[in-house]
Amino acid sequence: MTAIDDVLSDAIRRLDAIEFGDTFEPRAAEAIVASGLHRLVVPEAGGGLGARMTAAVDVLLALGAIDGSTALGFAMQVHTIGALVESSDMDEELRHRVYHAIVEDGALFNNAGTEDGGGSPSRGAVPGTRAVATPDGSWRLTGEKTWTTWLPNLGFAFASAQVDGSDPIEVGSWLVDLSAEGVRRAPGFEAMGMRGSASGRLVLDDVGVPAGSMLVRRLANAPDPRAPVPATWFGIAIAATYLGVGEGARRDVARWALDRRPGDGSVAVADIPSVQLRLGRLDAELRAARIVVRDVARRWDSAVGAGDAAGMAGAATDVALAKLVATQAAVVATDEALRIAGGPGFLNGRLERAFRDARAGLINPPLDDVALTGFARAVLERKGAER
16 A cells, blocks of 8 residues: 555544534544645655645545545645646745645645636636735735635635736735634535535635735736646546545445345345446446546646646646536436435435535536537537648
8 A cells, every 4th residue: 555545544534433414524624634634745855645636536536435525625725736736937935835834734725716796717707806015025915705615624725816006907826824814714605515615705804915925926818827737636626526426425325225125125225127227327427437537637647747748738628528527427426326215315314415515516617518618619620620
């Protein structure tokens, strides 16, 4: 077993001792930090486990099968730090400050980008949060962020903002210490799924951010200079999380079908042909999606390791496909699992919660409509070039 396997096994043992439900469970993050899993993608030279994307996928699949909200919360740490590790032209001092906070202080991180009325940052929303420069090189941030996953657990967030007074408008992202004066953590929403993810509102009221805390700065209509790294890490982390939810439902319904013996008890539910058909269908969806997600992650790791920009771009192109098939597989799997379980599946419990949690993946970018439109455009461009 590798060091990552050992740490993951310890984390799973700790998480298995928790009875998860629909409410925020702080012991989940405590278990991850206590096991050392929070160091997953921090490089070994920085005191971490040095996981690449493929290993991170396997970890998130395992966590998703235990509890979707826990996996989603940890996915935010994984994609944020994974992108920080692999982005070029980064401020090394800032990078090592982050590593130190994780390794030495057990800190958890996320990005804070979504705002009321602004739509998704993935669709080009310009943040309403303002960053005001001060004469000493520090900044003051004021604004409110929504859907900040695992907010009660976070030590830091990379908050997006527009540079106050910039013309044309410039936007950036700053590392904010959430223990700083002017930071307030407010409750989020009563959502259909992932209710334990504590996706709250991060309120910044003239919060001081020291010099050297800027992650990136660009014109509002310009692409992210780190592309395609952040979007790739986010999309794959999301894909693995929701696929893990579907795999957990497969495990749970299979156990239930083997144990359940209705009527005179002579036949288990698992022996009913229609049940086997449904179980086979959901298994096929999940296994096909796993192959796609892991293949994209593997190709990404290979390209990054070789410094192959074209290979990275090629793998990044398939991230939307990986996320699409993973979330669709999770939706199909949890739907079939509920149909297999019948009435008992609709009772409050793991299968019912997985059914709701899987559907939360439909609203995470890259969204299905964006992905499918992109696929169509690529087909038409290829065929147009052949004429």
